[in-house]
Amino acid sequence: MKYGSWLFFVLFPLITFGQWETGQVSVFFTLPEVALVDIEPDGDNRVQFTVLPDSESGNAPTVEHSTDNSLWLNYSSALPATQNSRSITAEVAQGVVPRGIKLFLEASEFSGNGGGSPGQTAGPIELSNQPRPVISGIGNCYTGDGVGSGHQITLAIEIADYTAIESAGETSFVVLYTLTDN
Amino acid sequence: MIKQVLKLVGFVFLPCMLSGQQLVVQIEGDVYMNENLPAISEAGTDYSTALETQSVVYVSVLYDDQLNKGKNPNEKWRVFLHKQNMEWNDALVLETRRTGSGSRYNHPGNPNISDGENFRQITNNPAYFFRGRGEIVQIPLALKLNGFSLTLGAGDFETSLVFTVYDDW
Numbered sequence: 001m002k003y004g005s006w007l008f009f010v011l012f013p014l015i016t017f018g019q020w021e022t023g024q025v026s027v028f029f030t031l032p033e034v035a036l037v038d039i040e041p042d043g044d045n046r047v048q049f050t051v052l053p054d055s056e057s058g059n060a061p062t063v064e065h066s067t068d069n070s071l072w073l074n075y076s077s078a079l080p081a082t083q084n085s086r087s088i089t090a091e092v093a094q095g096v097v098p099r100g101i102k103l104f105l106e107a108s109e110f111s112g113n114g115g116g117s118p119g120q121t122a123g124p125i126e127l128s129n130q131p132r133p134v135i136s137g138i139g140n141c142y143t144g145d146g147v148g149s150g151h152q153i154t155l156a157i158e159i160a161d162y163t164a165i166e167s168a169g170e171t172s173f174v175v176l177y178t179l180t181d182n
Numbered sequence: 183m184i185k186q187v188l189k190l191v192g193f194v195f196l197p198c199m200l201s202g203q204q205l206v207v208q209i210e211g212d213v214y215m216n217e218n219l220p221a222i223s224e225a226g227t228d229y230s231t232a233l234e235t236q237s238v239v240y241v242s243v244l245y246d247d248q249l250n251k252g253k254n255p256n257e258k259w260r261v262f263l264h265k266q267n268m269e270w271n272d273a274l275v276l277e278t279r280r281t282g283s284g285s286r287y288n289h290p291g292n293p294n295i296s297d298g299e300n301f302r303q304i305t306n307n308p309a310y311f312f313r314g315r316g317e318i319v320q321i322p323l324a325l326k327l328n329g330f331s332l333t334l335g336a337g338d339f340e341t342s343l344v345f346t347v348y349d350d351w
Binding site for chain 2: 020021022023024025026027028029030031032033034036037038040074075076077078079080081114115116117139140141142143144145146149150
């Protein structure tokens with residue numbers, strides 16, 4: 001007991017000198033929803049197809065440069081936790097595809113220096129004035145910016161009905177891409 | 183008999199003398215890191231820079247009563263820091279640094295404070311941040327947030343910074 005008392009006197013100051021007290025502050029951070037899509041190259045991204053009559057009578061018209069793969073689809077996407085994925089649809093939004101002609105579009109699988117969960121190609125689709133999915137299953141991701149990043153777009157035309165082909169001069173139409181919530 | 187009386191006095195008064203040597207740490211300001219969040223304007227890109235806020239949190243270290251302040255006005259102390267996550271993602275890296283020295287409380291002199299002037303990551307485990315002597319108020323801190331990306335998705339994140347002041351003996 002005698003030594004216990006003195007031990008108490010020695011240790012008690014050490015115990016009490018190590019006292020502590022805490023204070024707290026909250027840190028808040030919000031990441032917003034993001035849904036952006038564009039076509040590269042920026043600026044002039046026109047694609048031109050030409051249907052020419054054959055030089056020999058009786059032959060079918062020919063399509064000059066029937067495919068084009070110069071365009072790339074870039075997108076950035078951040079979804080709320082309650083939403084699974086997004087899709088990109090394509091449609092002919094302004095103008096009409098000339099009669100007798102079919103226009104097809106196919107997106108490649110994702111490539112480039114992006115990150116996250118990019119979408120998957122839906123394969124070739126025929127473009128019309130109704131939106132159709134081109135890429136589906138887009139999660140939280142970014143594809144990278146510019147030509148060579150994202151999904152390469154291949155556009156192709158074919159003459160579907162020779163009887164419907166008529167001289168139409170120059171016809172233009174716009175393909176509209178929309179990043180849409182599923 | 184005298185010995186026993188001394189022991190009794192020691193048991194009664196020593197705790198009273200020592201238990202009051204407690205420091206308190208007070209924090210001002212909740213932190214909303216979004217103010218400088220850059221908008222993504224080009225499809226295909228991600229957020230590119232860290233977010234940094236200047237002097238948004240102020241820490242004060244004070245005595246809890248005037249009696250102890252009078253007895254030991256230059257008591258040494260250390261501040262440790264950790265975070266407690268409410269809704270967080272491990273990819274988010276939060277850093278802090280001391281951007282100033284604060285000021286002595288009701289005293290014209292310069293505050294005696296050291297360390298913590300370089301950014302350091304705040305983890306879930308308490309780590310030494312800075313140290314000082316006596317009462318110092320309004321010690322300004324800056325915060326920096328790294329690691330946020332579109333790949334985290336949209337959502338709200340919250341963590342709590344816990345400052346602990348220890349008697350430095």
